[in-house]
Amino acid sequence: MSIITLSHGSGGKATNKLIEELFYKYFNNDILLQKNDSSVLPNIDGRIAVSTDSFVINPIFFNGGDIGKLSVCGTVNDLAMSGATPLYITVGFIIQEGLKIKELEKVVKSIAATARKANVKIVAGDTKVVEKGNADKIYINTTGIGVIKDEKYLSSENIKPGDKVIVSGTLGDHGICIMSKRKNLDFDVSVKSDCGLLNKLIKKILSKSSNVRVLRDPTRGGLATTLNEFVNESPNSILLYEQALPVKEEVASMCEILGFEPLYIANEGKVVLIVAEEDSEKVLEIMKKDPMGKEAQIIGEVIEDNNAVVYLKTEIGGTRILNMPVGELLPRIC
Numbered sequence: 108m109s110i111i112t113l114s115h116g117s118g119g120k121a122t123n124k125l126i127e128e129l130f131y132k133y134f135n136n137d138i139l140l141q142k143n144d145s146s147v148l149p150n151i152d153g154r155i156a157v158s159t160d161s162f163v164i165n166p167i168f169f170n171g172g173d174i175g176k177l178s179v180c181g182t183v184n185d186l187a188m189s190g191a192t193p194l195y196i197t198v199g200f201i202i203q204e205g206l207k208i209k210e211l212e213k214v215v216k217s218i219a220a221t222a223r224k225a226n227v228k229i230v231a232g233d234t235k236v237v238e239k240g241n242a243d244k245i246y247i248n249t250t251g252i253g254v255i256k257d258e259k260y261l262s263s264e265n266i267k268p269g270d271k272v273i274v275s276g277t278l279g280d281h282g283i284c285i286m287s288k289r290k291n292l293d294f295d296v297s298v299k300s301d302c303g304l305l306n307k308l309i310k311k312i313l314s315k316s317s318n319v320r321v322l323r324d325p326t327r328g329g330l331a332t333t334l335n336e337f338v339n340e341s342p343n344s345i346l347l348y349e350q351a352l353p354v355k356e357e358v359a360s361m362c363e364i365l366g367f368e369p370l371y372i373a374n375e376g377k378v379v380l381i382v383a384e385e386d387s388e389k390v391l392e393i394m395k396k397d398p399m400g401k402e403a404q405i406i407g408e409v410i411e412d413n414n415a416v417v418y419l420k421t422e423i424g425g426t427r428i429l430n431m432p433v434g435e436l437l438p439r440i441c
């Protein structure tokens with residue numbers, strides 16, 4: 108049979124066949140192959156980080172990735188943002204009947220390849236199938252477990268006036284990629300999603316600087332939302348320099364056409380961090396040497412000001428406040 112049917116989610120013969128021929132085949136590792144109701148992990152020495160996320164992106168395949176790659180990158184990156192080394196991941200699928208098994212296999216292979224690259228083991232999983240009209244192709248939930256070896260807590264409560272704001276690369280690539288695909292916009296240049304793993308880059312940064320205050324991946328809501336979260340948790344404000352913001356030309360022009368600001372558009376392979384001024388150049392250099400941080404830039408600074416807002420110093424010399432976005436810019440972006 109070439110499509111997923113309700114029997115694949117029944118727990119019976121078809122489910123078992125799917126588990127053996129797809130999930131065990133590609134996710135193959137000693138812990139998963141314990142084949143028990145729960146997998147038992149070895150002792151973990153250090154503080155434990157946990158993160159969970161669900162992925163409902165539409166379309167499920169896009170330029171630069173697919174829902175499978177995204178579901179691993181998203182959770183691995185969230186673990187890395189708290190300074191954790193990602194170790195394990197679980198994967199839950201909700202599939203609508205009628206999905207082609209070939210498509211599911213492509214997603215499963217992509218999950219396996221991304222997990223391998225991230226150096227995480229897929230240790231547990233689940234599959235449910237729902238009737239037509241109750242989902243859209245496939246939804247994935249991933250939960251990740253990581254370990255933190257040092258005692259330091261990364262938190263925006265630590266940020267101080269004079270600290271620098273660094274972003275690892277161009278803004279808005281993922282959101283614009285999905286938006287252009289969804290709206291069937293026929294542009295000469297197709298924007299590639301930045302969907303990617305940040306754990307290796309973060310590890311390098313944290314091993315070389317103990318003055319990183321906080322890290323976050325500016326996903327839904329984009330950079331402006333992440334920076335607003337930072338200032339909401341601290342008494343200070345952030346001043347961004349518009350001319351320093353890295354934005355691809357094609358993303359900028361699509362934003363202009365669609366009436367969006369790249370600062371509010373989702374990224375799936377970028378980190379924004381706040382670091383003490385004395386370490387900012389060093390951290391920038393480390394980032395620029397990594398493939399995930401080639402276009403890193405210092406884009407702003409923390410300023411002493413009790414307003415707790417994000418200011419944008421525009422190219423023409425004015426200053427305006429970047430607020431939190433109101434409402435959902437674009438549903439099912441991740």
Ligand code: MG
Pocket residue numbers: 184185188323324326
């Ligand atoms: Mg995050």
